[in-house]
Amino acid sequence: MSGFGARLRRAMDERGPLCVGIDPHASLLAEWGLDDDVKGLERFSRTVVEAVADRVAVLKPQSAFFERFGSRGVAVLETTVAQAREAGALVLMDAKRGDIGSTMAAYAEAFLAPGSPLFSDALTVSPYLGYGSLAPAVSLARESGCGLFVLALTSNPEGGEVQHAVRSDGRNVAATVLAHLAAENAGEEPLGSFGAVVGATLGDLSSYDLDMGGALLAPGVGAQGATAADLPRVFGAALPRVVPNVSRGVLRFGPDVKALREAAERIAGEVRDVVAG
Known part of the structure; x- marks a missing residue:
């Protein structure tokens, strides 16, 4: 299997640069006329996969919305991941794991080890126990041809109190994370496998060096x-390395499969035009 960065670049070029979230929270289930239970969760997830997994570059299940139903919810997540990958979408598991030592290694094995029921193409991780704490996930991602998206400049307003904190060397935490990712991606072409999460709602980011070789997952569109x-x-x-993440902007058109497809294709087309423009 080729590295995640190469697979992502190919998917972006062929299908357009778009990541669609699978976020089955209670309010969306209600909007779709579904009960807030495992059956509703299964119907929601299956419909999103049916609608867009064969036409968008990335699908991003939010693990928490499955975990809240316990083992039966996790079983639905396993099926969702498998079906999405079978349909050709890259699966980015949005779990935002972050810990140290053997615990971080276990999180990585859950999502990045081939043969795991939740094996995904990439995983979101948090570096706020120190970037070095991610080493087990980085190592396994390289070994298995997977990728990571590391929280760097997130769109939530609370993030700034950590991400904008200035270190003793005068560089802030977010810039430090981006520098670490640039080192991870050195020499990888056409796209590195270690990306950053950078919010699309943050305004001008010209003071940051976003040229870190990997993709930029951009929530907020x-x-x-x-x-x-x-x-x-x-x-x-x-x-050209930005992958906008859209969840409600597409999901609100469900449960109509055609409407979901049209929404995803419209947004992907708008992004493609901007990038080409």
């Missing part, structure tokens, strides 16, 4: 207020 037209101003020269 759609319901949070950002649009495809905002991406050049936020990401500048890094725009």
Whole structure:
């Protein structure tokens, strides 16, 4: 299997640069006319996979919305991952794991070890126990051809109190994370396998070196207020490596499969036009 960065670049070129979230929270289940139970969860997830897994680059299940139903919810997540990958989408597991030592290694094995029921193409991780704490996940991702997306400049307002904190060397925490990722991706072409999560709602980020070789997962397009037209101003020269993440902006059109497809294709087209523009 080729490395995650190469697979992601190919998927972005062939299907358009878009990540669609699978976020079956209670309010969306209700909007779809589904009960807030495992059957509703299964119907929701199966419908999203049916609608878009064969046409978008990345699907991103939010693990928490499955875990809240216990083992039966995790079983639905396992099926969702398998079906999405079978349909050709890359699966980014949004679990935001972050710990130390053997615990971090176990988290990595759950999502990045071939043969695991939850084996995914990539995993979101948190570096806020120190970037070095991610070493077990980095190592296993390299070994298995998977990727990581590391929280760097997130779109939630609370993130700034950690991410903008200035270190003794004068560089802030977010810039330090980006520098670590640049080192991980050195020499990888056409795209590194270690990406960053950088919010599309943050405005001008020209003070940051976003040229870190990997993809930039950009939440905030759609319901949070950002649009495809905002991406050049936020990401500048890094725009060709941006993968906007859209959840409610697509999911609100369910449970109609055709409407879900049309929404995903429309947004992917808008992003493609901006990047080409």
